[in-house]
Amino acid sequence: MAREAELNFDDSPDAAELRAELRRLVREELPPEFLGAFTDDPRDLETAQRFCKLLADRHILTLAWPLEYGGQAATIWKQTVLREEMWAHHEPRGAQYMGINWVGPALMRFGTEAQRSEHLERIASGEIIWCQGFSEPDAGSDLASLKTRAERDGDGWRITGQKIWTSYATMADWCFLLARTTRGDSKHHGITVFLVEMDQPGVEVRPIPTMIGPHHLNEVFFDEAWAGPESVLGEVDNGWKIVRDALALERVGIARYARSDRLLNLAPLALGEERWSALPRDLKSRWARALVHTRQARLLAYRVIALQDQGRVDASDTAGYRVAVTRLDQEVAEVLMDILDQRAVGAMSSGSQFERAVEDHWKYAQASTVASGSIEIQKILLSRAIIGAK
């Protein structure tokens, strides 16, 4: 059998080249104290916007997009490298990944020519920020029970209702909004996707203070906000299909395992030999097992990606990966905080970037089994897929 029949888990040469380029950019362009765009220091947001421009100029921001929209039509494995390197280094794309990863592709698939020309170039340049108007106070995991409504007004629509947990809403220029346009027998029918401008009367954003930091969670109130006829994406009442397809583009989502990989590998070096050797044996063992679990989560991502590359979708593999990687996030968070011992409280004010990164990771990890579909929903999807296959 030919050599190409052999397994290979190394980056291909072009993927390795991209990884090296991204690490160089991170090293040269991000300040050493960078812990992500959304901190109390507004300079971090500016850093992220600047970094996005750098990526956009190199067509790396839209790596996955087709050439006609300013992308590189890169392989799915190069896209994976981008996700891994960005998340490992505290996501210096800030809020941009949402526009790039699924709003843009959804516009390419379902948008009119006018919608594409209005939005795609601006997303590709890293200039504008999108937020996602999905969840509502009474529509979380059961998203289809949303109540925000859009009513006809002349040739457009008036939108009224409340969204919640809306990330980046304070800075967003546009909202990818779900609203009910018809009440029918089926919860899934009668929902429409609107592309709504945020800067207008009738849209009010109230930040929700959180342990993770600013900009992550907001409430957004719509009080007869205006959406023109050009703002409907796809067909009126058939928005649920778009949402399902758009979220399918996010099958792998955040490469959470990459940050775990980096921080676990840094731990012994950051602590230094003396502190490391004084750690309890049991804790070192948890650290070693977390390294194995990190490798397993990465391989589960690659399992989903390989299937996606072949145009196959397996709900059980996707859900399995999500369960594993979100649990990993929390396991690694606890191991790293234990490794810091007492220094885990007060880490943010320490001079050690590693210690600050650990606290930051722990705070983020609390949300990982809740965000993008709770772990309970993922487990139910997974078990249904298993039993359905019997």
Place this chain on the structure above:
Amino acid sequence: MKTQLEPEITEYGEVVLDAFRAAGGLDLMRAHEGGDARYEQVEGILEGLGVWDLRPHEGGVDLQAAAEVCRAAGFFAAPYPVAERLSSSAGERTACVAVTTDDIRINFADAPLEWYAYDLAGKQGKVNSIGPSFGGKLASSVFPATVDDWSGRGDPNLVLLLQSWTLLGMVQNAAALTYRYVSERKQFDKAISAFQGVQFQLADMAVAIQSIEELCKYTLWSVEAHAADALVDVIALRSACLESADLVFRGAHQLHGAIGFCDETDVSWLSRYSQPYRRLPMGRSQTDDLLTTLCERSPLPGLFHFSSVADDALIGSR
């Protein structure tokens, strides 16, 4: 990046599974334990499929095919030291095990083969005596053995790797039997798979299996690609397989209820005959302890490998 086995390799694995299924599946083990030894039958089945012509030491597709054969053997707890024979480089009709203490215990040691033992430092010895079976429900296929002369050299990685593939097959079948059982078993007028508490357990089992399926393939590649550091990869795989086996067999027993302990169910046999693979040559805690020692020397290769904090793009430049 190529993370999937070629279709012809997985089809070969299916052919081996079908051959075991046609021969009675777990009934082979039932007969074997009952005193009707089935070594010759299993050896013949595999002979007919060309298994003994594979050269897994040479890596590549032969190693992948050997791994699939071991998975199939594990799926039906086939009474034969398949992984141990495929791993031996000592010659025709030989088999090998990895050992960690002088108290050497070998599964299926009474098979008509010459046995060799490798310690984890790479010393090799020929087994010169095999005692009577330990017997009982968990060890009727396990025998004490002694080695006097440790003057040879040999590599324990391959047998540890292929034993993990055997355990993967066992765990996959235990889960498959459980998925089927919970779909058929009705309580309160519905299949018990409709209960969310059951669904959560099934999901955990499925994740545990998917995780080791991928790691098994990765380690097939890494023992060749990182041959010098292969032991840490092989031990990492064993650690993961033991963790998954604990979770899956616990779930399988719990969800089968009382019937799962009965000799009439296959899951009971798989559970019992997984024990030698889970305890020999070391149990889970001992495996994790070794993993810790090896990782402290050099963390498991992943996306990041630093020789100092200065290697890191953000932390190092502070």
